[in-house]
Amino acid sequence: MDMTSPEQLIKQLDLDEQETAEWIAALHSVLESSGPDRARFLLSQLSSAAREAGLQWRDARITPYINTIRPQDEAPYPGGSDAVATEETIAGILRWNALAMVVRANRAYGELGGHIASYASAADLFEVGFNHFFRARTDDFGGDLVYFQPHSAPGIYARAFLEGRMSADSLAHYRQEISAKAKGVQGLSSYPHPWLMPDFWQFPTGSMGIGPISAIYQARFMRYLEHRQLLAPQPRKVWGVFGDGEMDEPESLAALSLASREKLDNLVFVINCNLQRLDGPVRGNGHIVDELETLFGGAGWNVIKLLWGSDWDPLFARDANGELVDALNRTVDGQLQTFAANDGPFNREHFFGQSPGLQAIGATLTDEEIDRLKRGGHDLRKIYAAYHAAANHNGAPTVILAQTKKGFGMGTAGQGKMTTHQQKKLEQQDLVEFRDRFKLPLTDAQVENLEFYKPADDSPEMRHLHARRAELGGFMPRRVDQRLPLAVPPIASHAQFALEADGKEMSTTMALVRMMGNLLKDATLGKHVVPIVADEARTFGMANLFKTVGIYSSQGQLYQPEDIGSILYYREAKDGQILEEGITEAGAISSWTAAATSYAVHGLPMLPFYIYYSMFGFQRIGDLIWAAADQRARGFLIGATSGRTTLGGEGLQHQDGSSHLVSASIPNCISYDPAYAYELAVIVDDGMQRMLQKNEDVFYYVTVTNENEAQPSMLKDAREGILRGMHCVSSSKKPEVRLLGAGPLLKEAMSAADLLEGIFSIKTEVWSVTSFSELARDGIACERNRRLQQSDDEAWVTQKLKGSKAPVIAVSDYVRAVPESIRAYVPAHFVTLGTDGFGRSDTRASLRDFFEVDAKWIAYTALAEVYAGKKTADEMREIAAKLELDLDKPISTSV
Ligand SMILES: Cc1ncc(C[n+]2csc(CCOP(=O)(O)OP(=O)(O)O)c2C)c(N)n1
Helix, strand or coil: CCCCCHHHHHHHHCCCHHHHHHHHHHHHHHHHHHHHHHHHHHHHHHHHHHHHCCCCCCCCCCCCCCCCCCHHHCCCCCCHHHHHHHHHHHHHHHHHHHHHHHHHHHHHCCCCCCCCHHHHHHHHHHHHHHHHHCCCCCCCCCCCEEECCHHHHHHHHHHHHHCCCCCHHHHCCECCHHHHHHCCCCCECCCCCCCCCCCCCCCCCCCCCHHHHHHHHHHHHHHHHHHCCCCCCCCCCEEEEEECHHHHCHHHHHCHHHHHHCCCCCEEEEEEECCECCCCECCCCCCHHHHHHHHHHHCCCEEEEECECHHHHHHHHHCCCCHHHHHHHHCCHHHHHHHHHCCHHHHHHHCHHHCHHHHHHHCCCCHHHHHHCCEHHHCHHHHHHHHHHHHCCCCCCEEEEEECCCCCCCHHHHCCCCCHHHCCCCCHHHHHHHHHHCCCCCCHHHHHCCCCCCCCCCCHHHHHHHHHHHHCCCCCCCCCCCCCCCCCCCHHHHHHHHHCCCCEEECHHHHHHHHHHHHHHCCCCHHHEEEEECCCCCCCCCHHHHHHCCEECCCCCCCCCCCCCCCCCCCEECCCCEEECCCCHHHHHHHHHHHHCHHHHCCCCCEEEEEEEHHHCHHHHHHHHHHHHHCCCCCEEEEECCCCCCCCCCCCCCCCCCHHHHHCCCCCEEEECCCCHHHHHHHHHHHHHHHHHCCCCCEEEEECCCCCEEECCCCCCCHHHHHHCEEEEECCCCCCEEEEEEHHHHHHHHHHHHHHHHHHCCCEEEEEECCHHHHHHHHHHHHHHHHHHCCCCCCHHHHHHCCCCCCEEEECCCCCHHHHCCHHHCCCCEEEECCCCCCCCCCHHHHHHHCCCCHHHHHHHHHHHHCCCCCCHHHHHHHHHHCCCCCCCCCCCCC
């Protein structure tokens, strides 16, 4: 390694070492005589003087590769050495049980997978949290919230086992959720999944990047609830333990500046910097810790580097001329990993052997001691000091960059190995070494059998563990889902205008915003409504809410808004209700999830409406929505300006034809694409009843459009059909063709019916399809019941269409796969029209002609079915000509 360190460079550049020494001595003298505040003040004065002199000087964001907290500044460990020793023993037991769980599962079924090395590296970081910082929810304290690194889950289960709230049987069914259930045992999810372990996990983090952004918005949402006086202010914290590799995900870093801007000192990130990810080193040729220090520090976070254990302190004390620090600054992560994977003699030769000065430092240690030199994230005292500093830091979030060894304690079998991430099998010899390393009281046979170990109830370890958790309010993680029904106002109170629209022109977006505005005024429910936008409130006609309920701002409004004179002025307020997130759909959905799960996380049900460009929802941030589903979110996602041909003008990247395909694949997401304001009213009412009153763990995806339409009043007895997915809006006695129109294209289907009846004297029936996905789900369930239970269940769509053999034409503003999903349950010849292909910038009329979904194309399609075998090709061409259709135009998917 031939590299010049920053310190060496500085030495080379130093033209007057004596002058440098004098300046440094001056700083030390100020520090001694007047303290750190004065020293900081002088430095900032120097910095501005330098700027004024045009020096363009900026402090380097990277500090040396050593701990931020000096030994003399470390908070003392509660319970002292005894507590440290006991907690180290507990951590060893947890490591063993976690390892045994994974290895056992994979011995039995090689395909189950699981991880040992991640928890092995994170165990101490978790344990200090569990023993000293993570406070559980109690009757009078809301509790801290912890986002757990997902593939460390085995360690969290291992702890729950010692705590007595998880059985050995459960541990033996790690990653066997289905077979365990059949035996009456709670199987254990691979990663934190509230959907599958609803009394245990709170936050799903299995998809990298989702934990970090969610934790930030969760901390922010807690402040929102406090500022709006819905939650009493309490010194609660959000802790997030994440991987250094995970920081490569864009979502991990996306909201760092929000956290500091909002001064979220209720937030602490602990980044487990074991320097490895799955395939290899995170930054082999550099320092991930330094890179993160720059990023977090630059974004305004309080950064604590926690790199070296206490046994390094005497080494640094001997490092009079900085050679040791110099060597650490220079040693890139790939090399640090190699050092982790090798033993004392190797490290003596290759690390301490680099210079005579280092050799001298190394000579004060035996090979065994060199081997055991701890990284900061494995030293309970150092971890405690860092957490203590973080927990007591005011005015900014804190990140702790904790350096660890991946596979810590796995010896030659796994520690620091490139392949350690996926290691799930260990030979007997490795297991015995692991036992000895952590001094576990297990016989060789018990090791061989991978027996779980739990000390006796009256052992010092168990007493300590229980005492600590009792002190901190109980066990964690724990998800509490109190059933807290919220009264839903009668539909007429907020949606009468939609139910009796009587031909009034409005778009469904306008109707939604009006309903929401009315709900916001409701005496009981109003304060629970959370409108969320990502810089599109004006687009959706929500600007009036700026004035009425205000935009949430933790600082209030520190400026006079330009439009103060207008009645709809841009009003920010500390108790503002709208979450205006700026241009971040990932951020907005994270806020939505925090609000949509508040019923379980805070025991406070909220009703979020996140209204966004439908194209930038499931397609862009679908995985965050999937995580919300896992978390049993309850709320409304409103895909506005929806429909591939209904959002005219905006073109290829804005026009959504696929969100309903994705939303249909989420089991607890109920999707609707209503045509009319009254349908929307019924859907919103039903959603509120199911989610707020009946406490069902479902959420709603509803698409609304910006196309103004004459809105009819609600038809009698339409409610059931609207909710089940289709209802008849225009019937005739003996229809020759049935048209199913969805969402904005129902209008085209109605016009097609007029053409068919007016020009071609064909009798039609028209149905409004509010949800192809609900119809399809019902169809699948009925079909299965018939097959398995020999029942006579009939799908709603079958019931509604079975009276006739007339062909059925369905049209949707989404890809054809959406209407195709009900094909199996349509008891007649069935043709689907949809909007497959890229959108285009043009008028709605041009787009609908292009995608062949306008009234004329629907009419032609219907005629082609009705006249099948009765008209010649030429006659059909004449009909097309009459309708001004070009039968030779290319298909919409062509390039
Ligand atoms: C979005 C996403 N991509 C990929 C993965 C697969 N994966 C799981 S853990 C992991 C490596 C994690 O490395 P790091 O964050 O450094 O954590 P460590 O295990 O080293 O502590 C990967 C790639 C995932 N879970 N989520």
